[in-house]
Amino acid sequence: MATDWLADDQLNEDQDAIRDAVSDLAQKYGNDYWNEVGREGRYPDEWVKELSDAGWLTMLIPEEYGGGGASINESCVVLETLNRWGNNANAIHAQMYQMGAVLRHGSDEQKQKWLPQIADGLRLQSFGVTEPDAGTDTTRIRTFAERQGDHYVVNGGKIFTSRFQRTDLMLLLVRTTRYEDVAKKTDGISVLLVDTREARENGQIDARPIPILGGHHTNQLTFTNLKVPVENLIGEEGEGFKVILSGMNSERISAASEYIGSGLYFIDRAVQYSKEREVFGRLIGSNQGIQFPIAQAYTQLKAASVMRWQAAKLFAEGSRDGFYANTCKLLSADAQWAAGNAAMDTFGGMGLTEEFGIARKFQGARGALIAPISRNLILAGIAQRDLGMPRSY
Incomplete structure (x- = not known):
């Protein structure tokens, strides 16, 4: 890859091993596979099965219920890594964190009934x-x-x-x-x-x-x-509103990890292409018009990642404060979009083709600005709750 792994300085030895194992799996499903899935409009069943069989989708379920007993930090590593290699973690992320509603708010009977079944593959x-x-x-x-x-x-x-x-x-x-x-x-x-x-x-x-x-x-x-x-x-x-609020923080932290991974996917490919593509007798990567947008997007991704890890830390400690989770979603979605635009400008017309995998990921980058929560709603919440400004809606 053109750039270092963003999370290197944040990962412990076990998380490094997770990243490497998921990388090995993700690289088996390259751009041709995802182009085919997209053209046919089908679900990536083969990819999902391999992730499920390896236990990645149930890693957040406690060991006592048959899961992996991991923390949200480890799931962030999985989601970021999948998207870093051009996979589409959106297809499976719900299976990783939605069981949290049962885990955090379910009765003992519900946990005993459902969590082992989900750990065993119930979707x-x-x-x-x-x-x-x-x-x-x-x-x-x-x-x-x-x-x-x-x-x-x-x-x-x-x-x-x-x-x-x-x-x-x-x-x-x-x-x-x-x-x-x-x-x-x-x-x-x-x-x-x-x-x-x-x-x-x-x-x-x-x-x-x-x-x-x-x-x-x-x-x-x-x-x-x-x-x-x-x-x-x-x-x-x-x-029930309290139930969904507690789950939204994990959703947004998870989504941020996917956006950071996809943003780095754009950066990796843009940097590499800029070192290979020659126009007007010089490599396009020597032009500041190419360099600066890529560098700017990379710094945005770095900043988003710092906020993401802080949000994950607070969530793991039991905090239900939504500021960090919402902010890391906001920053990472903006950073991914900036990276996508920088990559598209770097590739020019080639960015619109299937061959390089930019257009495919570009679609998802735009969608991240409005879902699972729009940036405007996040900003309105920060203005009202954290800054004490009048309610807009």
Whole structure:
């Protein structure tokens, strides 16, 4: 690679070994493989199976439940490394951290029942949160779960629910008290663990794939009298907003690691190409118009990584403060976008071809600015919570 591994000075011996093992796996799935997956619009099943068989997707589950017992730092190394080699960690990241809802908020019975199954390969790949009319204003979701005896009966719908066709379990955010009937808008929201296998067989969930760039495999879901056992309620009824908030920090730290990896993928290739491509009798890498954007993006990635490790440290210590997690997501997404643009300018027209793998990753780099949380929403939160400025929305 053209540049040193960004995390070298942060990793211990075990994390170095993880990075090297994941690198070996990732290099087996090169640009041709991912181009083929993209052209066919299919899920990278072979790649996912190899990651799963190696235990990388269940590494955050404690050993007592059959998992790897790793910390979020180790999962960051895995996600960064996969994207550093041009893989698409977005296809599997949910399996790594979504079980945290059960681990942090589930009852002892739920942990004993579900975590060993997830560690053994049961897929928890989807989280139904966003709705067409609510968008990022999650408190305004309308999907409603009415308790009827020992079941909830759910009706409503979600949009942008990814990987539904590749999941056995799904976390589902619902209202158990309607928005109009709560004193505080974050009240009355609950989280259910849904067995999608049964629901699909019973016709209680209809999934319509949404064509989207970047290999996200996302869907619009409709729930019709979906029955979910009350015993599958995660946390307290009506307190689900706290459940999802605690998981969002891990999501954003994980996403930041992917963006840092992809940003370095762009840097690596741009630097190498600039040393090989000659125009007007000189290597293009000798031109400051090529050098400066690459160097600038690299410094941004360095800064984002420092914030990422700080966020991971605080999360591992039990902090639920969202500032560092949100900020590392913001900085890493911006840095990845800067790196992508620098690479595209370096490659010129060649950057638009499949051959060099720039255009493929460029699509995902743009999407990172708006999801899983938009940069504007992060900035609004910082302005209001951390700087004490008036609320904008």
